[in-house]
Amino acid sequence: MAHRYKVREIAQQSGLSEATVDRVLHNRPGVRENTVAEVNQAIADLDKQRAQLRLNGRRYLIDVVMQTPRRFSDAFRAAVEAELPAFAPAMLRARFHLWESGSTAQMVEALGRIRGSHGVVLKAQDDPAVAEAVDRLVDSGVPVVTYTTDVPSSARCGYVGIDNHGAGVTAAYLVQQWLGEAPADVLITLSRTVFRGEGEREVGFRSALRNCGRTIVEVSDSDGIDATNERLVLDALAANPGVQAVYSVGGGNVATVAAFEKIGRDCKVFIAHDLDADNRRLLRDGRISAVLHNDLRADARLALRLILQERGALPVEPVRPVPIQVVTPYNLPVHP
Incomplete structure (x- = not known):
């Protein structure tokens, strides 16, 4: 042979x-x-x-396009910039297109303005218009990798991120273990329902808590921005006096903690996502219980590698699921 x-x-x-x-x-x-x-x-x-x-000697320009709270985009930007030199002798540069809140039309416009790119790392809404914009980029020879939340109907060449359904199930398991027999209801906070990854986490969480007798109260459309999130959480707590636990899918955790403290209600368990600066501080201070995290530098490395593979610059390697790390105040990594 x-x-x-x-x-x-x-x-x-x-x-x-x-x-x-x-x-x-x-x-x-x-x-x-x-x-x-x-x-x-x-x-x-x-x-x-x-x-x-x-x-050797090749130059690649990568675009990172994300609608996400700044605390997360700052962390991922630092991860990408730290990984760029690892692809030597090629020279990789990155351009960042980052914003916290906006419409699907804004995302489509941002994708349509990209010129001279060798690949795109994308965190975007799972919307037909976004999928079409991705397809146009791919048709023009620009590979696209979706990150943390997928747009599976598009021609993207791969998805990088955790198993979001599995993350939701893991969060439900931790909530149940911490609450035990306490008859507490649970608040779930999402930034926006248009992000597929957040929806998958919510579905996993709800499915794992089915028939447990707890009411799940949903807060969404805050874009993970603290000021908006605090107002929405305060309204939810006022309307639902049994809520004593939180699964934060979409961020804004400083605001959620503040809302509980403002009305003097105890939060028995608080599960969050991602080790950004806010969550590190909240975890160290004992104000949240655990963070479901994955290595952002490993994510950045894999996303960049997938783009170079698609361009034929690197041999194809199988993509393995990104493992979920359960981080507590006692195993908090020294570095992000």
């Missing part, structure tokens, strides 16, 4: 004889496992070297 490298190349790389390499490639009997491992490692090394040659 033909191989992408000549037997002679693999033999030189591995230090084995050509006859031994040939036996491994053709799955012939009588070859030791460590010999097979040596050949596979040699092939992996050749792949890396080929990728380095393809990357």
Whole structure:
């Protein structure tokens, strides 16, 4: 069977004889496992070297387009900028198009203005107009990777982020464990229902708490902005005196904590997402219980890699789900 490298190349790389390499490639009997491992490692090394040659001297301009609270976009921007040098000898630069609240039309317009890009990392509404804008970019030769929330009907080349449904189920498990037999209701806060990732978290959370006897009270359309979120949460708490727990899907946690404190109500458990500066401080101070987090630098690295793979600059590697980390005040990472 033909191989992408000549037997002679693999033999030189591995230090084995050509006859031994040939036996491994053709799955012939009588070859030791460590010999097979040596050949596979040699092939992996050749792949890396080929990728380095393809990357050498190349310049790529990546656009990051996100509608999200500033505390999250600041954290992800820092993660992207920290990962750009890791793709040397290629030179990657990033442009950032970031805003906190806006319409679908604003997102479509922003995508339509992109010129000279080699790829887009996108956090956007799951809307047909957005999907069409993504398709237009892809048709023009610009690969798009969706981040944290997907637009699956589009021609995007991949999605990077946690299993959002699984995150919601995890949050429900933690809430139940903390509340125990206490007859408390739960507040769930979302930034906007148009983000698919948030909807998947909510569905997972509700499904896991079904038949538990707790009322789930929803607050949405705050865009994760503290001032708006505090007003909405205060109204929800006033109307629902049994609420004593929170699952924050969309952020604005400083405001949610402030709302509980303002009316003097105890919050027995508070589950949030992402280790931004606000959540780190709230977690250290014991004002929230746990944060469901994933490594933003690993996310940035994977998103950039998917774009370079799509452009043929790197070998294709399988995309693995991003693991969810349950962070408490006692295992808070030193660095973001």
